[in-house]
Amino acid sequence: MGWNKKALVALIGSVCMAGATTALAGPSAKAMADTCAGCHGTNGQSIGPASPNLAGMSASYFIDSMKGFKALEKDVQHADGARPATIMNRIAKGYSDEQIEAMGEYFEKLGVYKANVPHDAAKAKAGAEVYESACAKCHDEGGSLPGDDAGILAGQWLPWLQFSMADFKEGHREMPKKMKKQVDKLSDAEIDAVLNYFASQK
Ligand code: HEC
Numbered sequence: 001m002g003w004n005k006k007a008l009v010a011l012i013g014s015v016c017m018a019g020a021t022t023a024l025a026g027p028s029a030k031a032m033a034d035t036c037a038g039c040h041g042t043n044g045q046s047i048g049p050a051s052p053n054l055a056g057m058s059a060s061y062f063i064d065s066m067k068g069f070k071a072l073e074k075d076v077q078h079a080d081g082a083r084p085a086t087i088m089n090r091i092a093k094g095y096s097d098e099q100i101e102a103m104g105e106y107f108e109k110l111g112v113y114k115a116n117v118p119h120d121a122a123k124a125k126a127g128a129e130v131y132e133s134a135c136a137k138c139h140d141e142g143g144s145l146p147g148d149d150a151g152i153l154a155g156q157w158l159p160w161l162q163f164s165m166a167d168f169k170e171g172h173r174e175m176p177k178k179m180k181k182q183v184d185k186l187s188d189a190e191i192d193a194v195l196n197y198f199a200s201q202k
């Protein structure tokens, strides 16, 4: 049985097809990300109040967060690198590292979204000063710079910001050392003010 050119081309074609199918096996990043919309909103634009916007966060922050959720064991809030969660630990476990990376790149490309968040304008104004002295160094541009790899705080829902800060302050989630140094200096009122400041960012 001799090979002719036509058969060879067909064979190469089918090998390429098989390669392509393997590379694309499983759902696309968009299809996976769409399953998050019930809580995080269409295109990662949360309609609040307890789920954060995912749109525009850096892929590396997204990946660290998802791996942190995955690492969370039942009843162990503090395992190395683990992040406390009410629900995300169960959700994150359903995805491979490759799928998490694909979703991270997808959300990053959507660009930062700042929700129109109800907040107290007077507190936000006072919070601007706290922000400048205690948070701006790491949460640049009002907390909207993905490259800081410190999450997106600008235009996040106030209850979400408050839950995050409570997790840190109560020791459920490990605070970066230098952030803790700043946070420990602030009164509850100052923290409340600066969270209103982040929520107010448009
Ligand atoms: C049932 C609601 C729900 C669904 C569905 C959901 N999330 Fe979440 N997500 C939350 C909540 C609530 C939090 C805050 C952490 C917690 O309490 O679990 C959160 C937090 C996160 C964070 C941390 C963001 C930050 O700024 O620190 C990421 C990343 C995330 N979710 C990704 C996803 C992805 C990706 C999907 C879909 C595959 C998804 N979530 C589906 C509710 C949900």
Ligand code: HEC
Pocket (backbone or CB within 6 Å): 052, 064, 131, 134, 135, 136, 137, 138, 139, 149, 150, 151, 152, 153, 161, 164, 165, 174, 176, 178, 179, 182, 183, 186, 194, 195
């Ligand atoms: C020395 C740098 C630094 C300073 C100063 C700092 N932060 Fe952070 N912050 C970080 C980093 C890094 C993270 C991400 C932590 C992680 O990966 O778990 C973070 C995370 C957060 C989060 C959670 C975001 C999320 O998506 O889950 C909140 C809320 C927050 N910071 C608020 C503040 C506030 C308010 C201040 C000022 C009082 C402040 N930070 C000062 C570095 C800093």
